[in-house]
Each structure stands twice: as structure tokens, then as C-alpha cells.
Amino acid sequence: MSDRILNLAQLEALYDEPSRNSLLKVARHITPEYGAWIGAARFCVLSTVGPDGTDGSPRGDADPVVHIQDPQTLLMPDWRGNNRLDSLRNIVEDGRVSLMFMVPGNSNVVRVNGDAHLSVSAAHLARFERNGQHPRSLVVISVSEVYSQCARAILRSGLWQGQAAPDLPSMGDILQAQTAAAAEQSARIDSATYEKDWQARVTKSMW
Numbered sequence: 001m002s003d004r005i006l007n008l009a010q011l012e013a014l015y016d017e018p019s020r021n022s023l024l025k026v027a028r029h030i031t032p033e034y035g036a037w038i039g040a041a042r043f044c045v046l047s048t049v050g051p052d053g054t055d056g057s058p059r060g061d062a063d064p065v066v067h068i069q070d071p072q073t074l075l076m077p078d079w080r081g082n083n084r085l086d087s088l089r090n091i092v093e094d095g096r097v098s099l100m101f102m103v104p105g106n107s108n109v110v111r112v113n114g115d116a117h118l119s120v121s122a123a124h125l126a127r128f129e130r131n132g133q134h135p136r137s138l139v140v141i142s143v144s145e146v147y148s149q150c151a152r153a154i155l156r157s158g159l160w161q162g163q164a165a166p167d168l169p170s171m172g173d174i175l176q177a178q179t180a181a182a183a184e185q186s187a188r189i190d191s192a193t194y195e196k197d198w199q200a201r202v203t204k205s206m207w
Contacts, residue, residue, distance in 0.1 A: 043065055072142060108149065
């Protein structure tokens with residue numbers, strides 16, 4: 001018998017069904033809560049795919065790593081690097097991208113999936129002027145979905161131990177906003193209740 005998982009049925013048999021909240025947290029545009037997170041992030045990982053394979057590239061800035069142009073659009077300046085252009089070549093060939101935003105001190109991670117293209121628009125480039133310098137190009141991301149990642153990975157690794165957490169919308173705040181329009185009261189999530197239950201649950205399900 002092979003120890004390799006060869007199909008989705010074998011994979012799914014190993015795991016439970018995804019929780020309701022893990023599906024409710026997905027938004028199709030940048031909400032105010034997710035916007036606060038993205039606007040606070042000075043670091044993210046940009047993942048791309050192209051004909052020669054995949055690439056994961058760290059992106060960082062002294063300011064927010066991306067600019068939120070509108071709820072469906074992010075602008076990422078391409079500042080000086082090693083000129084391999086791995087991510088940029090991939091985007092030209094295949095626009096599918098994923099971004100993972102992290103904020104020091106906070107255990108949540110915000111992820112964005114979408115399509116991207118490169119721009120050399122003078123107006124866009126001028127927005128990122130710094131000490132007379134401009135990025136060579138911009139990555140323009142059209143957002144298809146945005147959601148937060150389970151905090152367990154950051155908590156298990158102790159990545160931000162000793163770092164003070166900034167004041168950002170919690171996972172409970174995000175879920176409360178995502179379910180606020182639900183017709184049934186029982187379908188709406190209360191942030192304070194969620195956070196209290198989460199703290200109790202995570203101590204029992206870290207590993």
C-alpha cells in the first residue's frame with residue numbers, strides 16, 4: 001500500500017469538515033476590517049505561478065506594503081531588488097497571485113487571492129515617490145477574495161513573542177461584520193462571544 005495520497009477522496013478522509021466560520025470569513029472585496037489589517041502591514045509574501053513553476057517573494061516597505069486603491073484593487077510598488085524578476089515574469093505570463101500579510105505582534109494573518117498585471121502608469125508611480133526615487137513598475141492586484149488565516153500557526157511557532165500586538169480588528173470583529181446582514185439573529189456572530197469561545201477552544205486544539 002502506498003503512503004502517498006493520490007486523490008482528493010483520500011485527502012478529505014483524513015480531515016473534518018471546514019468550520020462554518022472558516023467559510024463565513026471570506027469576503028469578495030476588501031472590507032473596512034480587512035482594510036485596516038492590510039493598511040497596517042508593512043510586510044507580505046507575494047506568491048505567483050508561471051510556466052517554469054511557482055515563486056514566493058517577500059515584499060516589505062517602510063510604509064504599508066500595498067496601497068488600497070479601492071475595495072477591489074491593491075497597488076504594490078516594485079522597489080529595488082536583485083533583478084531576477086521571478087515574480088514579475090510570472091505575472092506577465094500568468095496573472096494569478098496570492099498575498100499573505102503579517103503584522104508583528106498579532107497572531108492573525110490576512111490572505112488575498114486575485115489576478116495581477118504590471119503597470120508603469122506615471123500617475124501610479126508618482127504616488128510612491130520617495131526621496132526623488134520611484135519604483136520601476138507596480139503590481140496591480142484585482143482582488144477576488146480576502147480572508148484571515150487561522151492563528152494557530154503563528155501561536156505554535158511563537159513568532160511574535162515579546163512583540164506588542166497593535167490595535168486591529170479581531171477575527172470576531174471580522175466575522176461580526178461579515179454576518180451582520182444575516183436575516184436570522186442566530187446566524188449573526190457576536191465578536192465578544194466569539195473571542196471568548198475562541199480563547200477557550202484554541203488552548204485545547206493547538207496541536
